[in-house]
Amino acid sequence: MKIASWNVNSLKVRLPQVLDWININQPDVICLQETKQNNDSFPHDVFDKNGLFSYHNGQNTYNGVALISKKKLTDVQLGMPNFNDEQKRLISGTFTHDSGCKHRVISAYVPNGQSLDSEKFEYKIKWLESLLLWLQNKNDGINNILTGDFNIAPTELDCYESKSWGGKILTSPQEREYFNKILNLGFIDSFREINCDSVKFSWWDYRIPFKRNLGMRIDHILLPEKLLPFLAKAYIDNTTRALERPSDHAPVIAELNFNS
């Protein structure tokens, strides 16, 4: 099973790149963030034509999350019932393997937070609290695969110039504490499991030339601990960042091998 997560920063602009990427990489499920469009204008027909099932929790201008899957998903839910959120930042659905085994795949777009003393940061913390509660209550026996743009660089390895960023938004102790609280629910950071000490990024500011590689690793695929024995690969495809008119984020990928 190949799972990918990509903050596309406008699906309207990035749709051709997303289709190309899917055709080349053949993910079973790809989770998108920042589609920046309403459900009415979502290109379900385009995905249909490519033999893909698509599900969207949409919003114009900001936010918007989607699941694109080779198989039909069940129990698709928009948002978190325990948090009445005007911003469309979460969608989940259950993927059933040929074996009958089920996995709930979650596409999350965690708020950015702007700065530690802003109201947006309070909203980010509230949002993360709700996510923790929601995950705790999802104890129906189906494994949760939590993917998305977390807007948190978990450790110093995940951020260029950790001295200058240290403590600021995306790298603060508070945010990292919440990331660890999520892990403590029984998740593993798939990328870090496979790449113990490598420095790789999933986002690069548009204003700094990509070739300088001043980025952060803020997009993640978190797997239930019990899936660790099946984790074959976890990586970031930063080639998309060098394309013409790129998203500022690159796809992150985890491959699970249930056959051996």
Added chain:
DNA sequence: ATGGCGACGCAACGTCGA
């Protein structure tokens, strides 16, 4: 080099992202 770029809504440039 804490500068700069890109998307959006809207039809000029302010807001937001990370």
